Amino acid sequence: MFCDNQIFAAPLAGITDRPFRRVMRQFSPNSPLLTEMISCHSLVGAHKNCLRNFDRYDDEGAVGAQIFGANVNLMADAAKILADAGARWIDINMGCPVPKVATRAGAGAHLMRDHALAGRIMSAVVRAAGVPVSIKTRLGWDDAHADWRDLINIAADCGVRFATLHGRTRAQLYVGPALLPDVHGAPIPIIANGDIRTADDARRAENLGYGGVMVARALMGRPWALREITGGAAPENIGEVVLRHLEYALEYYGARTAVPMFRKHAAWYSAGMSNSSEFRIRVNQITDPDDLKSAIREFWGCVENI
Template identity: 65%
Template sequence: MLGQNQIFAAPLAGISDKPFRQMVRFFAPDAALVTEMISCHSLVGRHKNCLRNFDDYSDEGLIGAQIFGAVPELMADAAKIIEAQGAKWVDINMGCPVPKVATRSGAGAFLMRDHKLAEKIIYSVVRAVKIPVSIKTRLGWDAEHRDWADLVRIAADNGVRWAALHGRTRSQLYTGAATHPDVHDAPIPIIANGDIKTCADVQEMQKLGYAGVMIGRAIYGRPWLLGELSGVATRPENIGAVVMRHLDLVLEYYGAKAGIPMFRKHLAWYSAGMPNSGDFRIKINQISDEKSLKQEILQFWGCVDAI
């Protein structure tokens, strides 16, 4: 079994915000968490409408903040801000395929096509901070260009400490089964990512030489999963209490106006597969005040004792 610090929560834009990370942390006190991606432009520009630009990481334990961008100097400045905010490491996004990031701004997955630019960014970020720097990337751009090992070599030569490898190409986006190459020969530790859900998956990755695993979508509606996989938590009996705690953290962070609409997807995941979950979803999608939402949650999950 892997130690908690070898089990990572993947960066998930729109999901792994501070309230969600606090939930994951509750069940896995020493797991390695990564923030959702943060634009270096937004971070350095101190854009006020983006709350995560101002997250204080000093109370979050083992946490890395992920930045994305295509301008080496800005990425270096962003990394310095992340370090000052208390992150334990900086992760560089080299795998995001969404057009806004990868094609229009030349960041994310685009860096798998432009290793020279990737190297410049890595070089600048590594020199800007004292905390470790990691990268997160994919197998390659498409089936004909599965050159992750070249990018990992460049990263290693420039001082990157480890890499998370999503076992899909950019052109696969998030579909099709992830495939995980053997990484025994990699020059730095590699963290396996893609379709990892169970202890058996974790063991499989260890056999292939991975130093750890990174869990993405399997954590939806299951913030206890990292704790479960590392043997320090079990699925809680009282899911209603988990939901209520998560909601309170969301309300505290975003306020009701922004927080309640944002929380609906979590409610859908928490309730998935339960009797009457379809009706519950329809109801909560029409609620925008805290009191009514809490009443619906109480009614759906029954008595909610504190966790």
């Protein structure tokens, strides 16, 4: 069975920011965590929308930074900037299907259709980064082009250390069950991604030849999900976790941004609990951080001094 350091947290745009990683880290001291995807353009241009992505990572343990883009030189520069900022490794996004990334920018999943460009990006990033480089990709563009093996072979030739394989095609987006192929004999270790939730899922991946697993949507509202795979329990007092996450978000973004941004997290944390829809409606109207804390305390019945 996999150890903690083989159980990865996926990059999730709008979710795996520094406050959320801080909470995950408390449950999983040794698991590798990834940042949200970071545009090489906005990073190298120090675009103001990207400044929040420009963290230092030195105090975060094993954190990798994920970059996306289609410009070879900017991708290499971005990798160097993030490695200098303390990222332990650089992950290249080769799976994002959203039109803004895959169609208009020619990045993300588009690189599954342009292996020559993908190869040039991987070689340049490996040369520039000074830390290990990985890629995250899918089975292929669609069922007729499920050529992940070719891309993994190119990655290995370019010096990429490992790859994450999401068991869906770009055409499938995030819908339908993920199907993980057998990867025995792959030239680099492959991490399994797609519908990974339980220890059984991880064991199945191990039997198929994977070197680890990456948990994605199962983390929403469950920052302890990584440790559940190795038999750890969910925390007893979830309200405390929610309040801590909120404190970190307030500290990081300030109240104006953090309070509305936290609504989705509050919804995920409370999903499936009784009265959760009333709680969501209440939280969606709140603009003051102290009111949000009170609503959370009330919902989870937390003691006043947390």
